[in-house]
Amino acid sequence: MQHDVIVIGGSYAGMAAALQLLRARRRVLVIDAGQRRNRFAARSHGFLGQDGADPGEIARTARAQLQAYPALDWVEGTASAATGAKDGFSVTLADGAGHAGRRILLATGVSDQLPPVAGLAERWGRTVFHCPYCHGYELDQGRIGVIATGPMSVHQAKLLPEWGEVTFFTNEALTLEPLDRQDLARRQVTIEEMPIERISGDADVVMRDGRELAFAGLFTASRCVPASPLAAEMGCEMMETPMGIQVQTSSAKETSIPGVYACGDAARVPHSVSLAVGDGAWAGAQLHRSLVWPDD
Incomplete structure (x- = not known):
């Protein structure tokens, strides 16, 4: 047929x-x-x-x-x-x-294709997301982490303050331009340049220096x-x-x-x-x- x-x-x-x-x-x-x-x-x-x-x-x-x-x-x-x-x-x-x-x-x-961060893939679609319009509202204006993968991540970090308090992890994936730093500061985004060691708990980010930062959810641009x-x-x-x-x-x-x-x-x-x-x-x-x- x-x-x-x-x-x-x-x-x-x-x-x-x-x-x-x-x-x-x-x-x-x-x-x-x-x-x-x-x-x-x-x-x-x-x-x-x-x-x-x-x-x-x-x-x-x-x-x-x-x-x-x-x-x-x-x-x-x-x-x-x-x-x-x-x-x-x-x-x-x-x-x-x-x-x-x-x-x-x-x-x-x-x-x-996700960034090679230990523990991230296991949480993909559950507490790690890519689209704030699909998942941002449910985070109830809680703390949000954005894990950089490249230039698109800057746009993501600038947009996500609409849904909560944002920390932007550059994670050795990019070098921020001065204008981007100014725009992120204007949006009250915290910039974290220490590399990430792993993701634990629901959406907790463990840094290479041993600090552990808790979030309602994480976003990354796959x-x-x-x-x-x-x-x-x-x-x-x-x-x-x-x-x-x-x-x-x-x-x-x-x-x-x-x-x-x-x-x-x-x-x-x-x-x-x-x-x-x-x-x-x-x-x-x-x-x-x-x-x-x-x-x-």
Whole structure:
């Protein structure tokens, strides 16, 4: 069977795109490896109508709604290769199974490359975060630590005083310019240049000199890379952003390869569930238009 669209990645963006296509009565295959980026978080915030909901439950409800459409096929697995051209693509899974499709949508999400601070990765999504709009309110204006990873961290440290009293740990990741120091001081941000030894407790920062500083939560700007190498292996053009590497797309979400589209965190910045859903919905509509008017 040839599907109209093969969606690789069944999280929020991929499902939002699939919904538009299914409602246009197109045959859709979703291939999902089951690794949502926010799987470590207990609550999803900032998504209208779902504020404070379990992100896993949001995903389960969405999938159940998609499965009410008879034109949907869903495969749990990992896409390992994709070949072919517009109107004649072939996607191979890790188990060797093959699927044919007229279009491909890459909604693979991203992986977060975290700073090498002992104890930080274990707390990612629980007491260590990247988005203040998603997690800042729940810290109840308590003390917030920002752990630097590069230039984007300065922006993060300047913004976060909206949510609490901020300490900025440069942690040997950057050298602050005088103007940045002035701006941080104006925002009443404490600058801590002693390197971090480890994270302990819920969100306590142990310094190399032995001091232990307690916080309500910590923020860090992870470097993002596509969670799957598939886009690069297919030859899609990639682009560097302040947040990492993403798949380059047109305004219609088409990559540099005709007939291959990308959406969600792997193809846009910044990132959140609501932005991923919106991006996916737009990609789904654009994919449908490409099937109706293939020569446009």
